[in-house]
Amino acid sequence: MKYSRQQRQAIETAVDRILSSGVFGQRSRLRELLGYIVGEELEGRGDRLKAYAIGIDVFARPVDFNPNNDSIVRVEMARLRQALDVYYAGAGSDNPIRIGFSRGSYRPHFDTAPGTPAAAPPPMLSRLQATPSLPGGWLGFYLLGAAIAVVILAGLWLLTNRQSSGTPDEAQQASDRIPVVVKQFHGTPGDEHSVYVAEIVSDQIVSALARSKSLSVFNGTADSAAAGHQAAGAPDALIKYLVTGNLQVEPDWSRVTVELSNADTGNIVWAQTYRRGGRFITVQDELVRTIAAELRPQIYNAAKRAIAQKDPETASAWQLYLQATWSPGETVNSLAWQKEQLALARRALELDPDLGQAHAVLAEKLSYLANLDPASDTEAARNEADYHARRALELASDDADTVFNVAVHFKHEGKIAEAAQAVQRTYDLDPNHVLARLLVRFKNQICTTPTASAVRAAIVYDANLSPDNPVRWVTLYWLARLELNRGALEDALLYARRSLQIFASPAVSLQVAAILNQLGRTAEAIALVDTQRVNWPTLDLRHYASRVIHGECDGRPRTPLVRKIYDDLADAYENRKVPNAAQ
Structure with missing residues (x-):
């Protein structure tokens, strides 16, 4: 459709008024999205306004972007419609031209407000209404119809053949992901606004989870995706997990309940309720990020438990990688267990030498063991860890989990600058990565005395996590580290003890023991170390102090x-006094 100069000016003025109204706030993506969509329509490219094109042009998605797996376009379009509704109900109520979208379409339509003289129809309209003329009269129409029929039949054959066979890469990708369906969340019955917002929230969660290369995430209506059914858009992937939710929005508070269930058994794997004060629109983004950040490890852990029930000899390389990778809440504190995870990662690479995720896990495991087991701290092991870290980034630099494992490897190696860069890259790839969200805030505070505001930010971050979130052993450990760097021993001990109650890792145990000893409670400190050495019999405190504490900050x-x-x-x-065994 072509627009006259007068029409273009009127529409562009309408866009300018929207952008200057402040309705989008600081959401630059909505500003860019509106400008792009209107611009494409005015330039005669409205037929290109599909989810794929918008995802690539506006949201910088890669060329293999799949709107079925990543609903970023749906989510942002829903927010754009929501913002326009707010604008036209208030500051834009007197605008002569209103920009809207038909349901299910990304092409804009431009309507005149009541009482505004209608603009002349674009000249293209009469051209579209004209009777077409083809050479050859009825023979021309016959030939055209035959040609169209051939094209349609050929297209249907190709589509059917592609869907039924699939390429080996597509089949492999389907088997190397955890299939998850996020059902449309329920709003308060009878409250249309609540129902509408619930739909947006569920779409946002789909988009957030789809950032993970280990998940295949699909939208499902509130009544679809029953257990055992196949996920729409993923004919080769049987649904394994369902995410459901309920949303209640009140003027000054809101509550979201989220459940993760096993699609085969119907058992509830995990559930959590989130309550926030204030207007929902002011907490919506933070709440969605928190839900996605807490939900993803639960999906991983559920899948790991299911895989662990199978014969490891029949596991794929990717399944072995998933079993080997560290995940909050599914870790056993022992040297023997860590070596088992190391063996799983090695087995994964035997099956698939180019599995970047497994290379990253192997790098992290090798450097971790070098810190805690003196026998594993060899030049050969360190060189091997560095090789696997490099190989991981060569093969999977676009995978947030891979890059994060490499970041942890760098941290174990004391390469804090490289670790900080990798943490930032992880966050860029997936802003909902639960640990990257934490560490990106404090990546520059490890080797310096932190500011009071940095400590407060860490406290707020921890407080926004669910009380039973297993990730909190990491957040509390880092809070203790920040307080130690400030010299606040009592405050550091408070956070370290709380971390110890969640997971007594060697790092946390030695942190608590070091503080206790400094406070004159040496007997308690020694008892804690002895307890840790039951699971880590080769743990050497001198080696740990030299290798980790002194070598942690790039020298x-x-x-x-x-x-x-x-x-x-x-x-x-x-x-210490060692009891005489002969007595």
Whole structure:
């Protein structure tokens, strides 16, 4: 459709008024989205306004972008419609031209407000209404119809053949992901606004989860995707997990309940209720990020438990990788278990030498063991870890989980600058990655004395997590580290003890022991180390202080107090009184 100069000017003025109204706030993506869609329509390219083109042109998705797996376009279009509704109900109520979208379409339509003289129809309209003329009269129409029929039949054959056979790469990709359906969330019955917002929230969660390369995420209506049914858009992937939710929105508070269930058994795998104060629109984005960040590890862990029930000899390389990777809440604290995970990663690479995810896990495991097991701290092991980290980034630099495991490897190696860069890259790939969201805030605070505002930010982040979130052992451990860098031993001990209650990892146990010893409670510190050495019999405090604490900041020393308390703990443990076995 062509637009006259007068029509274009009127529409562009309408867009300018919307953008200057502030209805989009700081949401630059909505501003860019509206400008792009209107611009394409005015330039005669409205037929290109499909989810794929918008995802690539506006949201910088890669060329293999699949709108069925990543609903970013649906989510942002729903938010755009919502923002326009708010605008025309208020500041834009007197606009002579209104921009809208038909349901299910991304092409804009431009309507005149009541009482506004209608603009002349574009000249293209009469051209479309004219009777077509073809050479050859009725013979021409016959030949044209025959040609169209041939094209349609050929297209149907190709489509059917493609759907039934599929390429090996597509089949492999389907088997290397966890199929999840997010059903449309329920709003409050009878409340149209609540129902509408619930639909947007469920779409946002789909988009957030789809960032993971280990998940195949699909939209489902509130009554679709029953257990055992196949996911729409994924004929080769049987649904394994369902996400459902209920949303209640009140003027000054809101509540979202989310459930993850096993599609085969109907059992509830995980459930959580989130309550926020204030207007929902002001907390919506933070709430969705928190839900997605907490939901994804639960899906991973459920899949890992299911895979663990199978014969490991029949597991695929990807399944072995998933079993080997660290996930909050599914970790066993022992040297033997870590070596088992290392063996799983090696087996995965035997089956698929180009599986970048497995390379990243292997790099992380090798460097972790080098820190805690002196026998594993060899030059050959460190070189091997570095090789696998490089290989992982060569093969899967667009996978947030891969890049994060490489970041953890760098952290274990004491390469804090490289770790910070990899954490930032993880966050760029997936802003909902639960640990990247934390570490990206404090990546520059490890080797320095943090500001009070940085500590407050960490406290707020931890408070926004669900109380039973297993990730909190990491957030509380990092809070203790920040307080240690400030020299606040009592505050550090408070957070470290809370972390220890969730998961008594070697790092947390030694952190608590070092603080206790510094506070004169040496007997408690030694008892805690002895308990840890039951699971880590080769744990050497002198090696840990030298390898981890002194070498953690690219060769730069950490704050003197931190170095001192770990050295003092090593001294105290070496000089402890060991009971005489003969007595």
